Amino acid sequence: MNRKPLAAVVKELRTEVGFGCPVPGCGNPYLEWHHFDPPWSIEQHHNPEGMIALCAEHHKKADNGAFTNEQLAALKKNRAARSDVRGEFDWRRNKLLTVVGGNFYYETPRPLVIDGHNVVAISRDAEENLLLSVEMLSLSSDERVVLVDNCWENIGSPEDLVSPPSGKKLSITYSNGDHLSVEFLELPNASAFEGRYKRQAFELLEFPLTVAEVNCRFGGTDIALTPAGTTIRANRITGCFAAYCGAGLVVNLGLRWRQNFCLVSQPSSRLSPCPCGSGSRYKHCHGALV
Incomplete structure (x- = not known):
């Protein structure tokens, strides 16, 4: 299973935290998805009830056990924090x-x-x-x-x-x-x-x-x-x-940009669409860098 949730799950998780990290005093709008009930290492799932949207910093802390499941479940329901987060976004x-x-x-x-x-x-x-x-x-x-x-x-x-x-x-x-x-x-x-x-x-x-x-x-x-x-x-x-x-x-410089090359798998045919999602054939995209 791909670790990235479906768009509907992402929307639900972002909405319930007010579009910002729900940890008190944070509110960072750049979010990741933390699987806590059960953890991803135990069961690969995209059940929004067992997930929470967190910023990169607090996601890393959560992975290292900084929050209990009860604390994370409470953050998902913290409407006061949600209002505070949304109030910070007027500039957006x-x-x-x-x-x-x-x-x-x-x-x-x-x-x-x-x-x-x-x-x-x-x-x-x-x-x-x-x-x-x-x-x-x-x-x-x-x-x-x-x-x-x-x-x-x-x-x-x-x-x-x-x-x-x-x-x-x-x-x-x-x-x-x-x-x-x-x-x-x-x-x-x-x-x-x-x-x-x-x-x-x-x-x-x-x-x-x-x-x-x-x-x-x-x-x-x-x-x-x-x-x-x-x-x-x-x-x-x-x-x-x-x-x-x-x-x-x-x-337009015509440079061969190579970033994230290790994340792109090679398809069975070089004529197939490139797995990176560029819309080009593999041979004209990451396949040209091999």
Whole structure:
């Protein structure tokens, strides 16, 4: 059985905790699925009554016995904590401006696309809350972070991971130099925008405004997205603005990204769809890297 629950189970687990980690004082919206009654090691199941949504930190602690089954069952029913979590999410309902390596993309669902991969994508749930998806690219075949609609699917073995309870920052760094950060902040008015970015606010912006600042680098390449601008093959891009586009910064380099290679099984035929879910045939996707 696949350890990832079905979409209906994920929805139920996220909803019952108010879309944030239910441990008191946490509320982190980036969630994993903990099987506690019975544990996954005893019985592989996706029974929501014996599961709970937790952030990565508290999931790890739960795996190591930090909570009893009775405590976890109580957290699933803690409506007071659920209300507190939901109250922290007002910033996630504003209009969104994504600042990608010094470039500005307003209400753009795929702000960073590299070689067809949605490195950073942002959608909204039924209540208009922002949902973050990340596909970290790497020239290394090691595991790299995959986050889908605020749900962790893979983390790998980062050298450093920052994901505070507020959910307003995600920063992850690997030993080969791969790094990606997404930081959310709320700007109440045009003056706040101008004070932070040292430029006049764009006319289309609606305040209060939520900003997602995206910066990253990829080990073994000259690609660097920093607050000062985006550098790709000695070319600097900065200060661009686009609104209501399908994608923001789109880069086609033709690199053979190898991340999570060990997680992709080889199908019986190289003509079969690649198990990674890209939609390409295996021979044109991970099979081309063998």
